[in-house]
Amino acid sequence: MERARRGRLKGALGTHDRPASALGFRLVLAVFGALVLLLGTAAAIVLTHQAWLVVVLGVGFVAACVNVYWVSRRLRYERPGH
Incomplete structure (x- = not known):
């Protein structure tokens, strides 16, 4: 029986050791x-x-833009070579 690996995952992104995320x-x-x-x-x-209605949708748009920024930063951190 193989033990689970602990700590940071090694290997290239997309391999069995380090599967690609859905970012x-x-x-x-x-x-x-x-x-x-x-x-x-x-x-x-x-x-x-x-x-x-304009205020509610405008605030939603600003929040969505913050989400786009946050996801893009996480994606850049996860894939520094791209």
């Missing part, structure tokens, strides 16, 4: 979410003229 896909989803919120904010400004 690339998460970045795609984060960018898509930010674009949807940006379009929703623009539509709320043009079509509804309701301030509360």
Whole structure:
């Protein structure tokens, strides 16, 4: 019976020792979410003229942009050569 490895994983990203994470896909989803919120904010400004809806969607867009930044930084930390 093989014992589980402890500590930092060794090996190249994408190998059996160090499987690739889903951060690339998460970045795609984060960018898509930010674009949807940006379009929703623009539509709320043009079509509804309701301030509360513009504020809610605008705050959501800012939060989505922070998420895009955070995921991209994690992805850059995980894959420093790319």
